[in-house]
């Protein structure tokens with residue numbers, strides 16, 4: 001018997017970043033939208049201890065030790081319920097690794113839900129969310145999906161209404177970017193400047209609620225984008241190629257380096273994907289739709 005959980009990737013349609021806090025984290029106003037690129041995490045009984053395996057195009061870049069958020073999720077749940085973490089976690093990986101699309105967070109949320117079902121722990125939703133928040137700032141959102149405003153370091157969620165489908169194109173970069181490195185670059189670029197308190201932009205929330213891609217395109221922002229571009233200047237060419245191909249908006253996804261392009265509809269997304277694929281400015285191109293459901297037992 002095994003349990004498989006499907007978990008979506010995310011794009012940030014607003015990422016407002018405040019000044020560094022004493023604990024090194026940054027307060028955020030983070031508008032998450034889950035999109036239809038998925039990892040699947042399967043939990044199967046194991047005789048003795050915890051094992052993680054991974055398949056998929058980027059599997060070689062996924063750590064299989066206890067730094068993997070899926071492993072940490074299983075260990076955290078086992079510890080809370082006083083049981084041995086005897087489980088084989090298998091990750092079928094489709095979300096870009098180190099891409100700014102919460103792929104690692106998805107695996108954490110997926111493993112947590114899969115182990116909860118496999119072990120019959122029956123942890124209440126609030127407890128699952130609390131474990132997610134301990135694992136990482138984006139992990140609670142991977143569990144709930146849809147669209148949400150994340151405050152604090154991004155882990156305190158308020159669900160948001162989404163009034164229609166948003167069509168996206170994602171350009172995968174040749175290499176990854178480390179999230180802490182991008183936040184450090186944000187701090188370096190911000191030196192000597194006053195950083196306002198991050199706040200949700202009503203225009204972003206309204207565009208989501210109306211399901212209006214044109215309005216969302218005008219409103220979306222990412223405060224980490226200058227830092228990601230500073231560390232990875234070639235992303236500027238990818239953004240320009242997508243804009244020239246007719247994207248309503250082009251931005252870095254989260255801390256990057258995946259770049260995200262908002263399209264009017266599915267046909268436009270497919271056209272933009274074709275142009276980006278031929279542009280030579282990225283490693284691979286994917287299309288996806290948001291909002292997608294959160295972590296789901298299959």
Ligand code: C5P
Nearest residue numbers: 024025026136137138153154179180183
């Ligand atoms: O919470 P998570 O483990 O995903 O964060 C990874 C890193 O990203 C943190 O160690 C920190 O450097 C940075 N970060 C931050 N402020 C946040 C979220 C993440 O500085 N709100």
